[in-house]
Amino acid sequence: MIELKEVSLRYGDGTLALNNIDLTIGSGELVYITGPSGSGKTSLLKLIMGMENPTSGTVKVLDKTLSELKSKDIRCLRQRVGPVFQELKLVPGRSALENVLMGIRFLEFSRKEMREYAIDALKKVGLSHKSHSMVENLSWGEAQRVAIARAIARKPGLILADEPTGNLDQDNAVNILNILSSFQQQNTSVVVTTHATHLIESQKNTTIIRMSQGTISVEKRGDGI
Numbered sequence: 001m002i003e004l005k006e007v008s009l010r011y012g013d014g015t016l017a018l019n020n021i022d023l024t025i026g027s028g029e030l031v032y033i034t035g036p037s038g039s040g041k042t043s044l045l046k047l048i049m050g051m052e053n054p055t056s057g058t059v060k061v062l063d064k065t066l067s068e069l070k071s072k073d074i075r076c077l078r079q080r081v082g083p084v085f086q087e088l089k090l091v092p093g094r095s096a097l098e099n100v101l102m103g104i105r106f107l108e109f110s111r112k113e114m115r116e117y118a119i120d121a122l123k124k125v126g127l128s129h130k131s132h133s134m135v136e137n138l139s140w141g142e143a144q145r146v147a148i149a150r151a152i153a154r155k156p157g158l159i160l161a162d163e164p165t166g167n168l169d170q171d172n173a174v175n176i177l178n179i180l181s182s183f184q185q186q187n188t189s190v191v192v193t194t195h196a197t198h199l200i201e202s203q204k205n206t207t208i209i210r211m212s213q214g215t216i217s218v219e220k221r222g223d224g225i
Contacts, residue, residue: 001025001026001027001029001061001062001157002024002048002060002062003048003058003060004022004024004058004060005022005057005058006056007021007054007056007059008057009043010055017040017214018040018054019215020057021214021215023098023209023216023218024107025148025207027119028182028186029189029207030180030181030189030190030192030205031189031192031208033045033193034195034197034200034208034209034211039212039214040211041193044193044211045160047109047217048160049078049081049160053066053067054067062080062171072118079106079154080156080158081158082152084147084148084164086162088143088146088147090146090147090190092134094134095131095133096122096124096127096132096135096138096149097122097132098155099135099146100146101114101118101153103150103151103153104117104118106179109186114153117154117155118149118153119131121149124149124152124179125149125152126179126190127142127145127149130142138223140167143173145176145179156190157188159188159191161191161192162193164180164194165194165196165199172221173196173199174199177192177200177203184205188196207220207221
């Protein structure tokens with residue numbers, strides 16, 4: 001699903017964001033990436049999305065080696081990824097349903113399929129009753145769930161969520177993480193960056209990647225841990 005081999009990323013100002021990383025993430029795996037600000041979490045997500053190119057090493061996503069793809073192929077690959085950004089990027093003056101539909105309007109779905117997938121996605125995040133509410137009238141937790149619905153309406157093989165629990169109280173943060181983790185059951189890989197280590201330490205069937213100064217340590221947890 002995701003494979004990084006000897007990957008380093010150095011920005012133009014000389015900052016070494018990632019340092020010789022080897023990482024494999026399989027289908028249906030739930031992965032939490034933790035670490036202090038500046039440790040490389042967002043840089044790692046950008047590499048996986050094809051938004052940055054590694055200075056050295058190879059990145060493979062959904063069985064495609066990114067360095068071998070043309071720009072149009074990268075765009076096609078991104079259509080198979082459901083991103084959830086820190087900045088929710090919801091469009092004010094539009095309903096929750098309209099925002100989800102806008103997130104999939106350029107994909108190869110029929111109009112009927114788009115509406116069906118958008119309604120189903122809002123149902124999965126518990127917002128069927130808010131589908132016609134303007135997004136500016138939603139709570140922050142509800143708006144975050146709309147962003148997740150927009151991502152999963154794509155029917156992605158991979159969900160990438162960058163700090164989805166930021167600005168949420170503990171109850172809402174737990175709810176968001178539970179929603180994201182539920183997609184393991186559909187064999188969807190889920191990668192989440194988070195500062196909320198207290199919320200994930202007790203979770204099972206997960207992989208925790210701890211980042212520090214562009215390096216990683218990996219801990220895999222099964223049912224018995």
